[in-house]
Amino acid sequence: MYDQLRHDYLGCAGHPTIRTPHMDTLAARGVRFSNAYVQSPVCGASRMSTYTGRYVHSHGAAYNGFPLRVGEMTLGDHLRSAGLGCWLIGKTHMKADAAGMARLGLTPDSVIGARQAECGFDVWERDDGLWASGPHGPYDDKRSPYNEYLKHQGYAGDNPWADFANAGANGDDLASGWFMQNAARPANIREQDSETPWLTRRAMAFLDQAQGPWCAHVSFIKPHWPYIVPAPYHDMYTPQDVVPALRDAREKDNPHPVYGAFMDSRVGQSFSRDEVRDVVIPAYMGLITQCDDQLGVLLAHLKATGQDKDTVIVLTTDHGDYLGDHWMGEKDLFHDPSVRVPLIICDPSPAADATRGTTCDALVESIDLAATFIDVAGAQVPRHIVEGRSLRPFLNGETVTQWREHVISEYDYSKSPMRAALGVSIRNARLFMVADKRWKLIHAEGGFRPMLFDRKEDPQEFVDLGASDAHRDVIAQMYAHLANWARRPSQRVTISDAQIEAGTGTGDEVGILLGAFSPEDVAPDVAAVYQGKIPD
Secondary structure, three states: OEOOOOOOOOHHHOOOOOOOHHHHHHHHHOEEEOOEEOOOOOHHHHHHHHHHOOOHHHHOOOOOOOOEOOOOOOHHHHHHHOOOEEEEEEOOOOOEOHHHHHHOOOOOOOHHHHHHHOOOOEEEEEOOOOOOOOOOOOOOOOOOHHHHHHHHOOOOOOOHHHHHHOEEEEOOEEEEOOOHHHOOOEOOOOHHHOHHHHHHHHHHHHHHHOOOOEEEEEEEOOOOOOOOEOOOHHHOOOHHHOOOOOOOHHHHOOOOHHHHHHHOOHHHHHHOOHHHHHHHHHHHHHHHHHHHHHHHHHHHHHHHOOHHHHOOEEEOEOOOOOOOHHHOOOOOOOOHHHHEEOOEEEOOOHHHHHHOOEEEOOOEEOOHHHHHHHHHOOOOOOOOOOOOOOOHHHHOOOOOOOOOOOEEEEEEOOOOHHHHHHOOOHHHOEEEEEEOOOEEEEEEOOOOOOEEEEOOOOOOOOOOOOOOHHHHHHHHHHHHHHHHHHOOOOOOOOOOHHHHHHOOOOOHHHOOOOOOOOHHHOOHHHHHHHOOOOOO
16 A cells, blocks of 8 residues: 555556556556545545445544544454454554543553554554654654664664655755655655665565465555655656646636635645646656555565465555645545545456456445455455455456445545634534546535536536536435435444344244234244243
């Protein structure tokens, strides 16, 4: 998993100049899913959906720093039940439910407590990145093994992540990566010591000692901002490699209030400027190519150790990056540059031979990965818990006659400055997206009209039809999809449909007799039990 990797910034996805030969090779060896969507366009909520196989509405960890409640079943729980270890190498953006753990007497230094605190994973190496400091304290106060590595390599200071890995040099001064004007400078670090190669080596160290069947979540922080990359990647791309922004003046003409608020934010204003895009995007592309080169190192290690023959490889991300499209930066809304993501699955088994190098355009959600991994492990997907669906039929070239007709994504913006700018209450600062292959509807709580895009006539999603009287029927149909989704039994996770079915009968079998007027109203053997001889 790469962080903030756009679906269209891979060579195999059609980008005209970016070099991603190893990602392209992976696609040639597997299946590329071209319509994959995350369940939230923000790191924490999206990842919690990927790890649980459940919608944000179900698991409740709706934003960065919102704890995943204690007891929520995760990928690690499901896979360990199937005989697989489940390991973290890199980032999760998980915040533990410390109050819930304390209430249940779970301590972080116990095996169960540690797994609860780490999103169900056993930890080989956790590093969430973003070891920033500022006037309000550190962004992340956990231990940073990457910073410890840098100090061991001789990089000075309390926070070499900020001073070297994510900063350039400007004479005797630091050119901080937080200022995007410095994106064209090389990061002030040896390339082999930067974050992506370091985590690749940690992943290979795991592979060298791994025993038995396992799942490894290798989670890179890049190409997530700060947008700065070491040589030789810093000048590998130029402004001539920057594709034109997907934006239209009509988007600024009386926009939906929520969309307008995000466009007017500092990041939206910055990425609306071509000089910002011309500096940032070449660095973003350089970060991606560095990620691709390190993927090549990892794939070569798998091959050299013979593990490529029995390892399913999945490449994806937690969300995209607007990069100036739709007059936006970051990833806070539901246009495709933000919520549609790359997904490549390479299964080495002979069953998948027929689909190698193919592209699947089915509507796929990130929650499908948990179901797929459980299926690959040979276990039954617990559909009353995991809301995603296994993708193995697509990998095996099977005819799939019943598949989802729409995808869902959610966003809680209650912690953002945009909530205050809009005057929206905390409980109403929520957005929902429902999209099929033609239409995309975005609902905003708080009395706002919807947003609607016709992706057949307007594939770039420039024209908002949410106020169009001519589209009332379409809007009603999309709201019906959203309402049907909202009525799913997502909280009944302790008993499956099969268990309910197995226990369904007359009711007589549980030892309680209800509704019978006479012995003739029940089966003879039941009547005999209740008509037994009175004890002496």
